[in-house]
Amino acid sequence: MTASVPISLEVNGERVNEHVLPRLNLADFLREQLQLTGTHVGCEHGVCGACTVRVNGDIVRSCLMLAAQAHGASVQTIEGLSDSGEVADLQAAFRDRNALQCGYCTPGMLMAAQDLLNQQAEPDREQIREHLSGNYCRCTGYQAIVDAVETTARLRVGHQP
Amino acid sequence: MKASAFSYARATSVANALELLTAHGDRAKVLSGGQSLMPAMNLRLISPELIVDIGELAELRGIAVSGCILTIGALTRHVDLQRSPDVAAHAPLLTEAIAHVAHPAIRNRGTIGGSLAHADPASELPACMVALSATILVRGPKGERRIAAGDFFKGIYETALSPDELLMAIELPVGGPNSAHFFHEFARRHGDYAIAGLAAQATVDGDAFTELRLAFFAVGDRPVLASAANRLVDVRVTPAILSEASAALAEELNPQEDHQASASMRRHLAKVLMQRCVSTLLGRSDLNTGGVA
Numbered sequence: 001m002t003a004s005v006p007i008s009l010e011v012n013g014e015r016v017n018e019h020v021l022p023r024l025n026l027a028d029f030l031r032e033q034l035q036l037t038g039t040h041v042g043c044e045h046g047v048c049g050a051c052t053v054r055v056n057g058d059i060v061r062s063c064l065m066l067a068a069q070a071h072g073a074s075v076q077t078i079e080g081l082s083d084s085g086e087v088a089d090l091q092a093a094f095r096d097r098n099a100l101q102c103g104y105c106t107p108g109m110l111m112a113a114q115d116l117l118n119q120q121a122e123p124d125r126e127q128i129r130e131h132l133s134g135n136y137c138r139c140t141g142y143q144a145i146v147d148a149v150e151t152t153a154r155l156r157v158g159h160q161p
Numbered sequence: 162m163k164a165s166a167f168s169y170a171r172a173t174s175v176a177n178a179l180e181l182l183t184a185h186g187d188r189a190k191v192l193s194g195g196q197s198l199m200p201a202m203n204l205r206l207i208s209p210e211l212i213v214d215i216g217e218l219a220e221l222r223g224i225a226v227s228g229c230i231l232t233i234g235a236l237t238r239h240v241d242l243q244r245s246p247d248v249a250a251h252a253p254l255l256t257e258a259i260a261h262v263a264h265p266a267i268r269n270r271g272t273i274g275g276s277l278a279h280a281d282p283a284s285e286l287p288a289c290m291v292a293l294s295a296t297i298l299v300r301g302p303k304g305e306r307r308i309a310a311g312d313f314f315k316g317i318y319e320t321a322l323s324p325d326e327l328l329m330a331i332e333l334p335v336g337g338p339n340s341a342h343f344f345h346e347f348a349r350r351h352g353d354y355a356i357a358g359l360a361a362q363a364t365v366d367g368d369a370f371t372e373l374r375l376a377f378f379a380v381g382d383r384p385v386l387a388s389a390a391n392r393l394v395d396v397r398v399t400p401a402i403l404s405e406a407s408a409a410l411a412e413e414l415n416p417q418e419d420h421q422a423s424a425s426m427r428r429h430l431a432k433v434l435m436q437r438c439v440s441t442l443l444g445r446s447d448l449n450t451g452g453v454a
Contacts, residue, residue: 002166022169022212044162045200046267058240058269064199065270068169069216115265133352134264
């Protein structure tokens with residue numbers, strides 16, 4: 001009854017064909033079956049945001065999605081965004097502003113921040129806070145993270161930071 | 162934690178989903194966006210034997226206006242509601258409320274049908290349905306039923322849906338020319354579950370309400386349509402009348418106590434919400450007598 005399910009999806013631009021148990025969530029599938037461990041697993045019930053990935057262009061919680069539900073989808077993880085250079089400036093801003101300490105929340109923060117910057121060229125600090133409200137950071141705090149996102153937004157539209 | 166083992170079926174049509182639900186009854190659970198079901202399964206609060214994934218049933222998705230009815234398919238995601246010009250034009254209460262539903266990554270997956278079928282008493286959308294006099298369309302092996310939102314919510318996580326029925330769509334009456342709305346909730350952090358909230362839909366004629374539907378949430382085991390609102394209809398509202406209505410509201414509410422708030426704190430917040438709502442909708446700052454939240 002709990003037989004594995006064949007799935008075919010695209011992960012960071014590469015076609016992946018696998019068999020998964022129904023109970024396997026997308027975060028564990030990425031980490032354990034594909035060894036893409038940049039996606040972190042925190043609370044496992046959708047509160048902390050550490051497992052944020054992109055599915056068909058939208059950010060989602062990969063702990064709240066079955067791997068089986070990703071059949072036919074295009075998934076992008078932090079490895080994909082990092083390797084393509086899409087978030088290189090955001091990563092540099094996080095580093096420069098000390099917006100990470102232990103780094104556990106950082107992949108999810110980068111995912112959520114990039115999602116905001118794709119939708120809105122120059123968000124104000126309140127909008128940045130609201131968009132990141134679903135992502136917990138338990139060491140650096142949010143000030144530096146908001147600073148880094150704000151700086152990146154300004155640089156991308158050609159302003160001085 | 163991880164969900165316990167279950168079998169998985171990807172429904173290929175509504176008929177197929179209904180067959181699966183009929184065969185497995187309450188041992189099966191319908192999966193749409195999964196933003197409430199998956200946490201409950203990961204925490205082992207529920208352990209269904211079969212998951213019926215309806216995510217690919219495109220016929221359950223979409224927003225349409227026909228005459229004076231706005232129809233929203235059950236699989237329509239929160240983000241689609243938030244961005245819909247039809248919803249903004251005809252049910253702006255919903256557009257405003259959606260911004261308070263969780264966070265962007267959750268709104269990208271969560272669906273209106275899932276939220277209503279889950280029936281968390283602290284969630285926003287059930288209260289909006291009650292305020293907006295929605296009709297909820299469900300289909301089962303014996304055919305389709307149309308259930309008024311006021312009769313749909315039965316208690317904490319309880320609805321009028323039977324295990325072999327599927328929530329198909331929601332119908333909302335389009336707002337009239339004098340319709341007005343108000344939405345506000347108190348929460349520890351934006352996007353968290355409300356401690357107390359209010360979704361209100363009104364018709365205003367001059368300086369009086371001709372209709373006022375106040376649906377409170379997180380202050381009972383289901384959305385509560387306040388009878389106290391009737392005291393504010395077809396009268397020129399004075400501070401004294403509002404104060405009487407507010408006392409009547411506190412009488413009729415029976416809020417739960419939990420780690421976030423006591424019952425008396427919830428009653429107090431509900432009264433503050435009512436006062437803010439009435440003074441805002443009537444444009445009367447004299448009615449906002451300064452209840453502190």
